[in-house]
Structures are given as structure tokens and as C-alpha cells.
Amino acid sequence: MLARATARALAPLGHITDVLMRGHDARHALQEGGFDLVLLDLGLPDVEGLELLRELRSRGDNTPVLILTARDSVDDRVRGLDLGADDYLAKPFQIAELEARVRALLRRSQQRTSDALCLGTLHFNIRTVSATLDGAALELPRRELHLLESLLSQAGQLVTRETLEARLFGFDAVGPNALDVYVSRLRKRLEGHGLRIRTVRGLGYLLEEFTP
């Protein structure tokens, strides 16, 4: 039931899903390759799910893997991530959560193979260091461009203040609020385009898609 629901949930996003109920079949399919993303349920009836992951990574296959499991223990999580899983989702989960994780993983894996960073209508070309928003060129000062690139390269994930400050200012001595000034400027530019920069007090910022 879960597999069927998952497949149905992913179809509208334009994905084609192959559902394999047995670890043995999954192993075969993974050996064939050609997948953009693997949703790996650790509770397979015949093969230990983590074993499949280990095999995949030992072949040098970097297909993103999202682990689904009912075992929400720290050990399993750590073991899965150590073996090279890209993310982890404990059952039961909401379909919206799954969709978000799948989107993020696919985006990240696509970025690995192209010069472009994309999120929603925002496109950023790493080579030319230029951005477009809703198809229109986004003219930004140098530091805002760096800020945008830093946030965009880890879209949907937290980027710590320390990382951003190092990126923007290097060793320059700046006031404690300098970063916030740049963030609020950039935030204003992105407003109304389905994107937002979320502040996590005491930690940092993240850029994400946002529907008000």
C-alpha cells in the first residue's frame, strides 16, 4: 500500500517509478542502473536494505538514495548515512514531506552535473556568475551574488552564519549585523517570486521555495 501510494505521489512531479517489492529484484534493477533516485525501504522481505545500499556504493554508483524505515533509532540513521545514503525518512511520514525530500535530492544530484543552480524560477550560472529570476536577469552586487550562490548551492538546507560570513567577508572585520543587512536586501529582491530566505535564529539561513 505504501509503495503504491508513494508511486502515485511521485508521478505528478513527472517521475516514472519502478516499484520492486523484493530485495532480490531490486538488486538486479540497481545493477542495470539508470535511475535518478532510489527510495530504499529497509524492511525488505528477503535482503537487508542497508546491504543493497552498501553494494550500490561499492560499485561507485552515486545515484541519490533516500532511506525509508520504520526503525527510527539513531544507530540505524547513522549507519545508513555512513553507508552513503543521502537522506533518511522515518515511517510514518507525510506525502508532502516525501515530495520535498525527493525534490531536494534530485536538485542536488542535477547540480553536481551542470553549471547551473536552480530553485523554482531562480537560475544561477556558476561559470558566468549571473542569475535570472522569472527569466529576467537579476542584477546583484558582488556580495549579494556570493550570498545567493552559497544559499542556492544548499537550497532547502541550513547554511550557518559562520559559513556565510567567511564566504562574504573573508577575514575582513565586519560588524555583527553586516550579514543580516545583505540577507535582508536579498530577501527583498526574491519577495513575490515563490522563494524565501528563512532565518533560523542563532544558526543561520536557508533558501527555500515558498508558497504563501
Add this chain to the structure above:
Amino acid sequence: MIVIEQSLRRRLLLWLAAVTLVFGVALLIEAYVSARRAADRTFDGLLDSASLTIGEAIQWQDGKPLVAMPSAALQILATPSQERVFYALFGANGETVTANAALPISDAMRRAAHAGPVYADITHDSVRLRIEGREIDSAGWETREPVQIWVAHTRGGREALIRALMERAALRFIVMALLAAALVWLAVRTSLAPLERIRQLLRARTPDDLRPLAVSVPLELKELVIALDQLLERQRASHDRLMRFIADASHQLKTPLAGLQSTSELALRSTDAADWHQALVEVNHGARRSARLAQQLLSLARLDHRHDEAFVVLDLVTLARARLIDWIGRAASQAHDLGFDGPNQPVMVRAIAWQLEEFLNNALDNALRYTPPDSAITVGVVTTAQQVTLFVEDDGAGVDEALLPRLAMPFERAGRQDTTGSGLGLAIAASVATHHNAELAITRAGVGGLRVALHFKRERLL
């Protein structure tokens, strides 16, 4: 684990055996010495009689002693044990008057015999003999020269007497030892009887019979029975708590399941798509609620039944930040203003990582569920001289002060029925606190909402 040691009865008997052995050997030695003394006294009397009889038979001729050995004297010494009898008479100058063997009589013995009768153990021809020597003044007219009379016989009679005396002593001793063993056995049996009674009482109980023991026991066992009763009392309390929890849990589980069932049944009867949609919304709500409840029940069960986990020294700041970052990525937190408030350096505590994560997960989940969008939720670590605090607080509506103490009880939701919460989150937090010997403080936050904090005592830290 129960280690069966040596049986009490056996241990006591072994002690008794050791004591008996030592005392027995001493007693037997003493018995032998006195038996020998008694035998010597008795048979030395015979030697006396024999030597005196011989003394009387001495006649003097030309100043020389002459003896016609009286057979009575020899018969006295022969005894019923067929002893061999030896004699020797020496004149005043030490010359042998008459003798039937060359007995090894030293000069010292002869000198001693001067003063009075002498008794000694000697060996002649590798046969052990008892010898007596005495000096007799001749009562004649012509001479007054003393004559030494030495008589000896083998020890057969003496040995026989010693044997007889020893046998009796040994028999008495064995009877005594056996009697003592029987007494010990009996004493152990009677003094263990109350334990046996307690055992039977406990055996006869049904698993859920946890009443105090009704049994009369000697003073020495009072503490044991009190301890047993206290254990039973604790078991009863925990059993009652568990039963209450199961009753609550099954009620809580059944409610959404019943809702799911009836909602879906009604929807299946209807042909109106609008009804189906409404039903699906309700089904989805119910499913989420039961899923969360099952997850939390499992988490609570895991907390309550794993006591063998090792504490490790970990950094609270890293742990709290990692948890918060994990929650930032979740859909549930999109509409809230999350933040971290803590020092920049590590704060080390001895703890079980997954339990603290579970604490944060539940406190964060509660805060997200029970506060309106845009509320600020802060995860933080505070250190003071006395304690280290891990907390989650929000600026939501908060909870009525009067209800705060009840929040950590299972299934308590302070009257909030409007969310898919189960009322177990803070019960889990309380359990985590207990495991870490920390204090769970549920208070009104300075910013207005609820503050859930774990206070670790400083000595707990490393």
C-alpha cells in the same frame, strides 16, 4: 542472577566435622595417655608384688644371697596374656646373683633403685619390656648388704588393657559425634522451616497477586520479609501504573481507529463525491493521529524497558543544533520561526544520545503542534555553576499554571483536543529525565509560551 552456594546444612556439617576431627584427635591422644598410665599403674603393682615375693625368698648363706626363685612370683607376672618374664638379682657389689636374661640395666637405673623402686620401659632382644628394680636390705644377722631385684615382663597385658580402654573411649566419642551431627541437621531443618513456609507462600501465588506476605517468622528473618514486602509493593505500584497506562493507551488507540472505521463505512455507502472528500479528510486526520500515537507508545515502551544502555560523554550543543537542523528541513516547521540559543563552545554531559534526541523531538513536535504559525520556538542550552539546562520554549499561548504539573502525565493534553497530538510527548520527556537523573521542568516561558527544560545536575556532567 542466582548463584547457588554450598548448602547451609552441608556447610554446618563440614564445620562440625572439622571441629570434631581436631577435638577427636586431641581427645583420643588424651585417652591413650591416660589409658597407658592406668595400665602401667595396674601392672606395675604386679611387678611390685613379684619383686617383693622374690625379696622374701632370698636366703643368706655365708654372707651370700641365695634365691630359690618362687614360682608364685613368676606366675604373678605371667598374667593371662602369656607374658614372658625376666628377672635379675644383683649383689651389693653389682655382681649378678641370678638372672634368666642379660637385661640392659644401666648404671643410672641401678643408682636410682638405691633410693626406691624404679620403673622403666626397656627393649631387650627387640622386645619392649616393662621393668622394675628395687633394693632390699637383707635382714640377716651376718650381713646387711642390699640386694637389687629387677623383674621385667613383656607388655602384652598392658597393651590389651590400653586397647580395651581406648576402644571404649573411641566408641563414646563416635556416638557423641553422630549425636552432634544429628542435632545440627535437625537445627538447620527447624530454623529453615520459616524460609520454606515463605517459599511455599510465594510459589502458591498467582502472577498478579502482589499483596504483602502474611507469615510468622523468627526475628532474624524480619528484615527479609520486610524487603520482600517492599519489593511486592513496588511491583504492585508499577503493575497498577502499567495497567492504567494500557487502559488509557487502548482507549486512545481505539478512538481514532473507530473513527477511521465508521467514517470510511459511511463514505462507502454514499455516492456523493463531496462526502467522499470530507471522509478522506477525516480518515487522513485519524490515520496521522494513530500513526503518531503508535510511534510515541513504542518510544515510551522503549524508554521504560531498556535499562542496560551505556551513558557516553556527548556535546549538548552539537546534539541540540543537529536536532534543530533536522527539524528545519521538515515540512511541519515551515511556518514557524525556529532558533537556537546556546554557547559557542561544547557543553559536555554524560547521557544517552537517542534519549536526548527523543526529548528534543517530542518537545519540538509539541511546540510546533500547539502554537499558531509564526510563533517563535527556541531550542537552547544554558549552563550555570550548579546545572546544565537543555530546553525548548515557545511564545505561544502557553498553558494555564494550574495545569502545568499534570502535563507530564500520559495522555494529558491540557484540554487541547484540536490537534493530532497524543499527549505522550511530555511523558516521554519525563521518562528521559528519570533515566538521566535530571529534573524535568515544565514552566511558563519568559516569552509567554511553554518552556520544557531538562536540568542536569553538575555532578552528572562528567
